[in-house]
Amino acid sequence: MAWFRKKPKQEPSPLWDFIAQYDAKRVANWLDEELKKAESSSTFLEQVILGLTLVCAADFQQNVGKIVRDGLPTANPDVIAFEGLAYSIFAIRQFHLPPADYEDSDEPEMLVNAYRDVITDLRHLVEKYTKWSIQKEWNARIMQHSQFRGIMQPLERLNGKLLSVGGVQSPPVLYGSPSFDLLLSAQIIVATQAFTLSVPKATAKAIENLISELSLMD
Helix, strand or coil: CHHHCCCCCCCCCHHHHHHHCCCHHHHHHHHHHHHHHCCCHHHHHHHHHHHHHHHHHHHHHHHHHHHHHHHCCCCCHHHHHHHHHHHHHHHHHHHHCCHHHHCCCCCCHHHHHHHHHHHHHHHHHHHHHHCCCCHHHHHHHHHHHHCCCCCHHHHHHHHHHHCCCCCCCCCCCCCCCCCCCHHHHHHHHHHHHHHHCCHHHHHHHHHHHHHHHCCCCC
């Protein structure tokens, strides 16, 4: 009988599982401990951005990634996690440090450098948990998002990527044809827009608040 059929064996998803464990309380506790032993303000600033980016990416997985996993069962959850992580750090930086700021001659160098270093740290985390060699693909993804000044075009491109992850086992520089499932497309569009206009923006504000409260850039 169908009741007694075995469910398909799920492959391990180490990157997805690693990110999924992060929430605001966990990161707050971690930052409390790191603050006590921080070697410099710049080092702690990187830890703040890194920790809160993981919280943001975990929210992406819960509210966007799950829709993609349900709609495209052949997708590798770690590919979805990769896309969520790359988009999260891009969107947070976009809200916190708009292009007009970080291209200006009076740019906050410490903050620009912190975001640059965190982007590299995140790529190392992806490689650690997936065993992928992903530098080219990670850098391409960050550049693909960052070539636009606003948030809407990267958001639209993200939707296309998420609709293209079915059957993909590691992230390519460029995806193939997206799914033509109109219902799934509508669900992803709604979810990514709701995520983008709330979570990364709130994360950028939280980072700025910590910078101010702890005088990290004084």
